[in-house]
Amino acid sequence: MSVKFEKNVLGRLVPNLVNGKIQIPFQGVGKHLPKGNKYGAPIVSCADFPADGNKIVPNLQEALLKAGLRNGAVISTHHHFRNGDLLAVQIFDIAHSLGFKDLVWFPSASFECHQPLINYLEDGTIHHIEGSMNGSLGRFASEGKMKGMGVLRSHGGRHQAIQDGEIVIDIAVIAAPTADAFGNATGDRGSAACGLLGFALADSQYATKVIVATDNIVPFPCVPWQIQGNNVDFVVVLDQIGIPEKIVSGTTEITKSPDRLLLAEMTAQFCDEAGIIHDGFSFQAGAGGTALSIGVYFAEMLRKRGMNARFARGGSNKYLVKMLEEGLLDYILDGQTFDLEGVRSMRENKGHVNTSPFTSYNYHGKGNFASMLDVVVLGATEVDLNFNANVVTHSDGILLHGVGGWQNCLFAKCTILPIPLFRDRIPVIRDEVTTICGPGELIDVIVTERGIAINPMRTDLLDKLKYSNLPIKTMQQLKEEVDAICGVPEKPMFTNNPIAVVKWVDGTVIDTVWEVDNTEK
Amino acid sequence: MSKIVTTGNIGKTVRSDCAVTLELTDSGGIDLQIESKVKVLYGKQIEELAREILAFYKIKNAILLIEDSGALPFVLAARLEAVIRKLINTDTEFLLPLLSQNQYHTAKDISRVTRLYLPGNSPSLMINAGIHHPNGIILDLEDAVAPDKKYEASFLVRNALRNLDFYGAERMVRINQIPRGLDDLDFIVPHNVNLILIPKCESAAQIHQVNERIEVLKTKHNINTSIWLMPIIESAMGVIKSFEIATAAYNIVALAIGLEDYTADIGAKRTAEGTESLFAQSQVVNACRAAGIQPIDSVFSDVSNMEALKNNVLQSKALGFEGMGCIHPRQIKVVHENFAPDSDEIEKAKQIIFAFREAIKKGLGVVSLGTKMIDAPIVKRAQQTIEKAIKSGKLNPNWEDEEHVC
Helix, strand or coil: CCEEEEEECCCCCEECEEEEEEECCCCCCCCCCCCCCCCCCCCCCCHHHCCEEEECCCCCCHHHCCCCCCCCCCCEECCCCHHHCCCHHHHHHHHHHHCCCCCCEECCCCCHHHHHHHHHHHHEEEEEEEECCHHHHHHHCCCCCCCCCEEEEHHHHHHHHHHHHCCCCCEEEEEEEEECCCCCEECCCCCEEEEEEHHHHHHHHCCCCCCCEEECCCCCCCCCEEEEEHHCCCEEEECCCCCCCHHCCCCCCCCCCCHHHHHHHHHHHHHHHHCCCCCCCCCEECCCHHHHHHHHHHHHHHHHHHHEEEEEEEEEEEHHHHHHHHHCCCEEEEEEEEEHHHHHCCCCCCCCECCCHHHCCCCCCCCCCHCCCEECCCCCCEEEHHHECCCCCCCCCCCCCCCCHHHCCCCCCEEECCCEEEEEEEECEEEECCCEECCCHHHCCCEECCEEEECCCCCHHHHHCCCCCCCCCHHHHHHEEEEEEHCCCCCCEEEEEEEEEEEEECCCCCEEEEEEECCCC | CEEEEECCCCCCCCCCCCCEEEEEEECCCCCEEEEEEEEEHHHHHHHHHHHHHHHHHCCCEEEEEEEECCHHHHHHHHHHHHHHHHCCCCCCCCCCCCCCCHCCCCCCCCCCEEEEEEEEECHHHHHHHHHHHCEEEECCCCCCCCCHHHHHHHHHHHHHHHCCCCCCCCCECCCCCCHHHHHHHHHHHCCCCEEEEEECCCCCHHHHHHHHHHHHHHCCCCCCCCCCEEEEEECCHHHCCCEEEEECCEEEEEEECCCCHHHHHHHCCCCCCHHHHHHHHHHHHHHHHHHHEEEEECCCCCCCCCCHHHHHHHHHHHCCEEEECCHHHHHHHHHHHHCCCCCCHHHHHHHHHHHHHHHHHCCCCCCCCEEEEEEEHHHHHHHHHHHHHCCCCCCCHHHHHHHCCC
């Protein structure tokens, strides 16, 4: 079957086949409603497992072989250690040394530490990556060098794809900072403590085989556990599974940049004038300096008015922990722990709760937390005149980031993107984004240092801000302003070769990422 | 002819700038190489601009390397012109069209509570300066520019004055010390500057020298709007001569004081309490008030300590100053808010004005508020407080109507 392309409802050209699998083009928000039953993992019997509960195997290679490593296998890992992950590369080192080919890596996210995997993408050990491709991996893919096509999914979309059987994980390898020999595992303790292991939850429940790898084995029972040993096939003890200091990513400090602080301040003021900040409100702010600073401004407002927020979602960090401990916030519903203060708080504070993509983001759940949020503050690499936004490619067309929880968060009651109008001459407001990751109908407000644009669909917000002192402008005005400063940019050149697709939260294809054309014209 | 010259900046931390390296050759045409992180988006435009400028200076044979980290066109043009004029002896200027929204002039008595200092050779700090809304933006050619970068900085400052939107802020330039600073005037007077700061000013004669050069340039370029001066007093001699300086010319709108240099000059250590500079500060305030111009205080150098800045501003306001230089955008808000009258002062001023109006209506010669007599200077100060409150946004211009509604 040859690949055909058709336009989805947003007018984007998408392939009907990706790595041999049939695809459904994006139909619109909430339009694709698959029927039938969820995918089920194979039936197992406890008679097949050691009665003494000791599932330890001597090393990772043996565990992988016992788990049925074969050519073409789908192997999943998780990004709880972010740039300090030591496991994924080891797995593929072993697969390579044993001569396995055409493997599929299904990470919950990738980081620069995974750059060595480029060798295995080149030599055919790995066929393609279904997950974020950041930095070097993204550049490699953008140049059309990956054998198969990349599949970019949100955190919620990853859970959806596992639950509806779009992807079947042959072997899930879960890096656990602390575990027992039965496979009960947790991330809140141990020398590589990283907080929670929520991204591995679906893998532990749905993968054919599950391996827990730890560098801190404790006597049974490891309590409280985040990954349940009853779902685990093998346990491997390694010298070191992650580098603790790299678990804290660089984007988890509030910004010192006066321009970004101004963006944060304008965003907080906007929320205030829009009536979003009230006693018992809820919010989520992504990683990244600007988003974190907004939380600090929220805290200031709450403190002054003697109010508190009911819950905050998302990556926990020292600023949220401070709000929690100061009584400005009742609950942190933690999806991923961004710094060591977050890890500590998770151990110590009752109001700091573990969540997973299932509770917060999943399309096949009976509701999720993201849509209950009063406001979410996110970033973007580009936004266009129709409020469509891009988070995966840059204006020069190169794939550099993953989707993360970004798409899932768009369902909040108010979605705000504070972004500069341009970054070092790179315009952020465009006629048309390079890649659509989120449809404009879900994006309510764009805050730039030179003006704030409210989605015309949000007449309620436009009304509330009618007499504001904030610089409310239209997207068209912002676009004209950036073009006047930077010049009208040329469009990046692409070949006809798709290198990845971006999935919407429901599994349909919202856009295609194309190979960049570097030939000088 | 084989001299190779570079202007601009390149390096890991450099943003929104470029380095331009030029060698004039005898043959071979233009060998142009562009390395840019925005090449996909703006490569063609960068090339067009470079070729246009080379052609403008009639350069037919050269090797030109542009290493770009996202420089805006006005920056690229400044770097290219500077590199060419380092090799070719010419006074011809390559000017981009003046931004229409930049064609505003300022009045003598506008508010100058905050002025943001920007190093004259750092484009990345200039580009967003206006969005922080200081009253004035100072492009600094003096201390913030390394000696070997001063020449190229004057092109960048000139282009910024013409082509960078400061969103209504007064466009100011701090020139170099006189006499060197006189040559800086050629780059700024014809190009849209509103106010010139004269550093280390010690005499009326220096003001006259500056004004003579300004007049020549204004005549030559047919400029008939005022260019204001703000001398900076930074030495014992300057302090002693402050009244002479303040009254040296009609276009002096303010004196600023620079305490780092002043304290060094008198051989004292600069302290947090500032006892050592109390005389100088009071002298400058008095000279300004006597001359009818604005007294402006020294900058506060600890950019991370907003609480200390606030105390500094309150102290400065108590001494009679009307404004302060800012060296970081985050200082602007704090300086504005604390120079502005506080709510008690505003309330009191309102009451005084109402009592005064009432007394006039009733034909009373003596005004009183409660048990206190109110005389003319008190009413005047109340009016000033109201004006400042309105200017700083703390009071609605229609406050009287609102009061009556209540």
